[in-house]
Amino acid sequence: MGKNLKLKSARAAKDMSQKDIADAVGVTRQTINAIESGDYNPTINLCIAICKVLDKTLNDIFWEDDRNE
Amino acid sequence: MGKNLKLKSARAAKDMSQKDIADAVGVTRQTINAIESGDYNPTINLCIAICKVLDKTLNDIFWEDDRNE
DNA sequence: AATAAATGTAAAATATAATTTACACAAAGA
DNA sequence: TCTTTGTGTAAATTATATTTTACATTTATT
Numbered sequence: 184m185g186k187n188l189k190l191k192s193a194r195a196a197k198d199m200s201q202k203d204i205a206d207a208v209g210v211t212r213q214t215i216n217a218i219e220s221g222d223y224n225p226t227i228n229l230c231i232a233i234c235k236v237l238d239k240t241l242n243d244i245f246w247e248d249d250r251n252e
Numbered sequence: 253m254g255k256n257l258k259l260k261s262a263r264a265a266k267d268m269s270q271k272d273i274a275d276a277v278g279v280t281r282q283t284i285n286a287i288e289s290g291d292y293n294p295t296i297n298l299c300i301a302i303c304k305v306l307d308k309t310l311n312d313i314f315w316e317d318d319r320n321e
Numbered sequence: 322a323a324t325a326a327a328t329g330t331a332a333a334a335t336a337t338a339a340t341t342t343a344c345a346c347a348a349a350g351a
Numbered sequence: 352t353c354t355t356t357g358t359g360t361a362a363a364t365t366a367t368a369t370t371t372t373a374c375a376t377t378t379a380t381t
Contacts, residue, residue, distance in 0.1 A: 200327060201328070202326095202327075210369070211369070211370055212327090213329095213330085213331095213369080213370075214368085214369060216330080217330095217368095217369090220330085224296060224297045224368075225295065225368075226293045226294065226296070226368070226369095227294055227295070227296055227314055229368090230296050231314070231315070240310075240315055241309075241310035241311050242309050242310050242311045242315075245296055245310060246300070246309055246310045246311075269357055269358085270358070271356090271357075279339070280340055281358085282339080282341085282360085282361095283340080286360095289359080292338080292339095293338075294338075295339090295367090295368075298338090298339090
């Protein structure tokens with residue numbers, strides 16, 4: 184399973200920590216970390232919430248990258 | 253929660269039944285039905301699998317529509 | 322070097338996605 | 352009419368997403 188570097192870089196572009204995102208979408212820091220780490224299968228609503236916070240779309244963050252395995 | 257009519261119509265365009273999709277992505281018919289009905293929060297991997305079967309992207313099927321509540 | 326902030330990870334508990342089984346109804350064909 | 356296919360829904364169970372608590376490491380700052 185590959186890391187989600189798109190998420191990581193989109194977060195960096197907003198200068199937000201994992202905890203910042205977690206608080207913004209109402210989950211724990213560990214959940215955001217796990218998603219970035221790649222060993223995870225989050226729910227679509229959480230993905231959408233994350234995208235909104237980062238001003239990105241689902242395709243931007245979660246499409247294609249997750250499919251190399 | 254609104255119904256996912258994009259999924260329903262994309263499925264119709266492929267002339268596939270709920271069970272066809274379910275079998276193709278390895279879930280039960282009830283899961284596909286629940287997603288179309290809207291009272292559901294599927295995992296991203298399932299969403300991606302469904303999109304692949306329908307030759308659509310995440311944005312096509314799961315973006316924006318789910319956000320009108 | 323000391324303190325704090327950000328990150329990586331793990332185990333046990335909780336919430337919920339997904340399965341299984343089941344029943345009902347409408348439409349289409351034999 | 353009878354059977355089949357597709358759909359809508361529900362209750363109980365199972366699988367897994369997410370939380371909680373916790374500890375270690377890195378990086379930046381004082």
